[in-house]
Amino acid sequence: MSAAEGAVRRWLFAPAPLERVALLRLCVFAFVIVDVVVLHTSGYYHGWADPAWYVPLQAGQLLHLPAASVLLVEVLKWGSVGCALVAMTGRLPRISGWAVAICWSWYQYVAFAYGKVDHDRADFVVALLLLPTVGIAHLRDGRRSEAAGFALRGVQLAAIATYFLSSIAKIRFGGWDWVNSATLVRAVVRRGSPFGHLFLHTPWLLHAMQWCIVAAELLSWTIFVIPERYRRLMVLGWYLFHASVYATITIAFWPHLVMMLAFLPLEEYRDRLLHRWRARRARRDGLDPETAQPEPVGAG
Template sequence: MNEGTEQTTVTSRVAAPDAPAGPRHPTRARRLGTRVADWWLPDIPRSRVGIMRAVIYLFLIYDILYLRNDVIPHGYAPELYQPLWIGRALPLPEPSVGLAQTLQIVIIVGCLIAATGRLPRLAGWTVALCYFEWLILSMSFGKVDHDHLALVVAAFVLPTIGRARISDHGTTQAGGWAFRCLQVCVIATYFGAAVAKWVRNGAPFAWGNSAVLTWAFIRRGTDLARWSLDYPWLLRIGQWVMLIAEYLSPVILFLRGKALYLGAAFFLGFHVITFLTLGIHFLPTVVCWLAFFPTEKLLPRRFRPE
């Protein structure tokens, strides 16, 4: 009896290392956490950051001079200022000609400095804050453009990267995080548009059966668009394609290689069509699509990361 008990005890001790140490859920959770962290913090070449930084800051100058160039004129009519919610929540200054001119000068000078990769944090944060105020003043007079979502986020995440120039080698996780944030906001522009259609129409797919494109082509359609008014069924198909693509747009965030390029080509092609038929360009969003591409491969070989 004692021998059997002793033998059983010895056997249990020998078999104990082979038994599971505990539940496997923490291991799976850690793996999931690692995958999420790897997705949010990819290593990207510093030269890619340098290219994106130059493009974004130079485009910001173009934006305030040609696309959102109404801030200085708004300064002459401050009584029409109806601040957005964030303008009411934060103690932001009200529009004036002097404020608008100061913001314009600071943004232009800051962008020229930041585009070279110098003083990336000081110049970058200065531009981000001034550009944010510029957009609040621009969009608090009755018109809000959602095509600037990714661009304003780019202005705020680029300063977090630190030094990274076009000629730099090596990789950066800080740049990977900033680019991922930018990618998410690009896609949120489309998915948010689908959600807005849902809220406004009271059903997730009601917009597809509406006459929005017909109304838009009648109101502001170009010569390339007016012929389609004779084929309302074709416009309805176009609406359904647009709506489904907007709902499925988050898939782009998880695509790689040719699949990613095809998805990007679809949405960029959509913007080309809307510009040719309606004169709507969405340039701020289009520029931010560069965050999805390995732009460093366009550089001369001596500047490419090893």
């Protein structure tokens, strides 16, 4: 193995805490339930659609997937929910995890075979397929594992590829007119919020934002080479960007936001929140926040 190959392998399989994977899986499977039950992915009503409108995607052609039926849609919908509930308990992590991946992915496919393919949901499939490969991972398992590192790295790569390839698609299909035309103005007019309509009075700002979006997407890969501190700030920047998009044109890339959690030390954030909650509870009960013992008389 050459030095370059060894470096790539160490980067792909850099050991990561198992508890981080456990926390990310909890978020991923919880989102599956929210997506199916609350967000109402469009696949749920395609069971009643005329099969004549079914146009199988490449995956459907390869796997010979049939047109949707009411029974199939209901099985996939509630199968996603049931398997996700099991997976959230940590039991049978591989079987339950891959069952979620199959049910949810097929459920999304039903919607995509009758219309637009949402790229944020396409990359979410990567997380569903990779996270079960880690096997057993408890919420308080501080051990580090190469399998955990590879799963997290794969999710990270898929998330960033979504940004980078999105900019490539903009340039490939829209050309430089995407950044030099009224792309965001049209989006605000078509589905903008009252807040977004305020920007119609300053179209030059929307024009500038189009350049900023493409530039940020083209440079998204730099998240892998910057120091950890700035990596976390970059993730925060992407979250703020998505919040602004939702505030102006009411578009949210919910699955993608969950995947970006793979860049963060979730176990550290959890411990900080628990420490603050316990300290606040201790102060409320008149205890020493550090030891949870009664404070001495006259203290403070």
